Amino acid sequence: MPKKTTIEAKPQYADTDMMGVVYHANYLKYFELGRTAFIEAAGYSYVQMEEEGYFAPVYDAYAKYKQPLKYGDVATIVTWLTLNDGVKTIYTYEIRNQNDEVCVTGYTTHVIVKKDTFRPVPFKRAFPEWFKTYQALMDQD
Numbered sequence: 001m002p003k004k005t006t007i008e009a010k011p012q013y014a015d016t017d018m019m020g021v022v023y024h025a026n027y028l029k030y031f032e033l034g035r036t037a038f039i040e041a042a043g044y045s046y047v048q049m050e051e052e053g054y055f056a057p058v059y060d061a062y063a064k065y066k067q068p069l070k071y072g073d074v075a076t077i078v079t080w081l082t083l084n085d086g087v088k089t090i091y092t093y094e095i096r097n098q099n100d101e102v103c104v105t106g107y108t109t110h111v112i113v114k115k116d117t118f119r120p121v122p123f124k125r126a127f128p129e130w131f132k133t134y135q136a137l138m139d140q141d
Contacts, residue, residue, distance in 0.1 A: 008074055014043065021069045027043050027063050032108075033077055034079035042134070057110065078096070079092070084131070084138050090110075
């Protein structure tokens with residue numbers, strides 16, 4: 001698997017504000033599309049995680065807006081890891097428009113919790129193979 005995944009998305013009319021610009025909070029949806037694609041490209045599934053009794057909620061999120069993404073644009077979402085310490089995982093994102101201009105950069109931090117208690121569990125203990133895969137990606141040059 002490559003260190004980064006890339007997917008495309010078309011902003012929907014419902015994603016925009018009165019100016020025809022993607023509403024700032026909706027970029028988190030694009031981040032989630034990128035994270036899901038990254039997980040699947042690594043050979044894993046968030047559904048599988050839930051079936052095994054875990055969630056990976058967002059611990060924090062950050063977005064920096066550089067240029068508007070508009071209705072009618074094609075967004076390219078690039079996703080990669082910047083931290084995988086066994087407890088927290090940080091997915092980093094860059095969203096570009098069809099002219100290859102950076103519109104938004106950001107990250108989301110996730111932790112693993114038990115579904116029934118919402119108590120944190122180390123990623124490397126709950127999913128050791130998944131953790132190792134992520135470590136191998138982090139070690140790529």
